[in-house]
Amino acid sequence: MDQPGPKRFDAVLGGLLFVAMIxxxxxxxxxxxxxxxxxxxxxxxYFHVPAGMMGLAAFAVNFFASLxxxxxxxxxxxxxxxxxxxxxxxxxxxxxxxxPIWAKPVWFVWWTWSPRLTSSLVLWMLYLAYMLVRSYVPxxxxxxxxxxVFGIVAFVDAPIVWFSIRWWRDQHPSPMIETGGLSPxxxxxxxxxxxxxxxxxxxxxRRRYFLESARLEAELLERQADLAR
Amino acid sequence: METVNTMNYxxxxxxxxxxxxxxxxxxxxxxxxxxxxxxxxxxxxxxxxSAGRR
Numbered sequence: 001m002d003q004p005g006p007k008r009f010d011a012v013l014g015g016l017l018f019v020a021m022i023x024x025x026x027x028x029x030x031x032x033x034x035x036x037x038x039x040x041x042x043x044x045x046y047f048h049v050p051a052g053m054m055g056l057a058a059f060a061v062n063f064f065a066s067l068x069x070x071x072x073x074x075x076x077x078x079x080x081x082x083x084x085x086x087x088x089x090x091x092x093x094x095x096x097x098x099x100p101i102w103a104k105p106v107w108f109v110w111w112t113w114s115p116r117l118t119s120s121l122v123l124w125m126l127y128l129a130y131m132l133v134r135s136y137v138p139x140x141x142x143x144x145x146x147x148x149v150f151g152i153v154a155f156v157d158a159p160i161v162w163f164s165i166r167w168w169r170d171q172h173p174s175p176m177i178e179t180g181g182l183s184p185x186x187x188x189x190x191x192x193x194x195x196x197x198x199x200x201x202x203x204x205x206r207r208r209y210f211l212e213s214a215r216l217e218a219e220l221l222e223r224q225a226d227l228a229r
Numbered sequence: 230m231e232t233v234n235t236m237n238y239x240x241x242x243x244x245x246x247x248x249x250x251x252x253x254x255x256x257x258x259x260x261x262x263x264x265x266x267x268x269x270x271x272x273x274x275x276x277x278x279s280a281g282r283r
Contacts, residue, residue, distance in 0.1 A: 041235040044242040051246070090253045094246050101242040105235045200250075207257055214264050221271040228278040 013206070017199045024196035032189035044102045046189050048095060050197035052120075055091030058084045058201055059127065059158050066151035069144055075216060078144035081151050082134065083208035085127050087201055092124040107171060115164040116172040123161050126154040140219070 028046035035042035061084035069077035099117065100110040111117065130150050137143035165172055173181075182190065 039235060041239050043239060047243065047246050090249065094249050097245045097249065098242040101238050101245065105238050204253070204257075207261075211257060211261055211264065214261075214268060218264060218267050218271060221268065221275060225271060225274050225278065228275065228282075 010206070013199070013203050017196070017203050020192075020196035020199050024193040027189035027192040031192070033183070033185045035186075038106060041102065041105060044098055046193045047197075048098045048102060049190065050194040051091045051094040051098070053194060054197040054201045055088045055095060056158055056162060057198075058088030058091060058205065059123070059155060061205065062088065062127075062130075062151045063155040063158075066148040066155075069148040070152075075140070075144060076213075078147060079209055079212040079216065080205075081147060082131075083205045083212055085130055085151070086208055087204045089124060089127050089131070090204070091197075091201070092120065092127070095120060096124055112171050114171045115168045116161065116170050119157060119161045119164050123154075123157045126157060130154060140216075 024046070028043050032043065032046065034040060062081045065077045065081035065084060068074075069081065099120075103112070104110050130147065133150060134143055134147050137146055164170060
């Protein structure tokens with residue numbers, strides 16, 4: 001595909017992502033110590049938490065891009081908002097699938113309607129609806145405008161997800177990084193995995209953005225071809 | 230808690246992560262391929278249209 005972006009940068013980013021993922025897997029399975037009560041099962045944490053963090057970061061990119069679209073009315077901000085949303089939904093799918101798999105042997109239930117879990121599910125559904133709504137609006141300008149407003153409103157749930165375990169009693173573990181609950185020996189593994197997911201997020205958003213740019217170009221060429229007939 | 234059974238959960242979680250990512254990357258790749266072909270066809274069509282007008 002003809003990518004407008006520099007191909008060399010993509011190759012470097014792809015290489016960096018490969019190395020970061022190998023390193024993340026090494027740190028999660030061999031670098032981090034075995035947790036005392038949960039044993040090796042706790043290693044789900046090293047991919048579950050970064051996926052959630054980067055999912056929220058992707059929704060924050062959508063929020064920023066949606067605001068920028070409303071200010072500038074430039075279609076590229078709408079493309080960025082859509083790209084970030086898709087990646088955020090993929091990351092939150094990982095969170096919502098790995099969470100219950102981890103919960104079952106620890107809490108003895110797959111799911112509980114706790115504030116953190118419920119707000120995460122609502123956030124995932126909101127952005128799924130964002131993508132669905134887009135597909136039903138044929139006019140590009142109207143679609144971009146509606147999506148921008150939807151994106152800004154949907155982001156209200158993101159701080160609720162983040163702060164839910166601080167605001168309310170929750171079965172989900174309380175924040176461990178800032179309260180010092182996470183053992184210092186486990187921190188390098190978490191930070192390495194978070195860095196790997198950050199690179200993955202940038203790589204995927206970039207790739208999805210170029211795909212959306214190409215789709216817009218195809219839409220434009222189609223209109224030109226129709227006019228020339 | 231640490232039994233063979235919990236190792237199954239660990240395996241299931243990591244398998245799910247890679248399957249979700251693989252499906253998404255495959256979907257991007259196939260959309261890129263389809264769009265690339267569509268763009269090529271549209272460019273050719275426009276070239277033919279402008280050549281016909283000359």
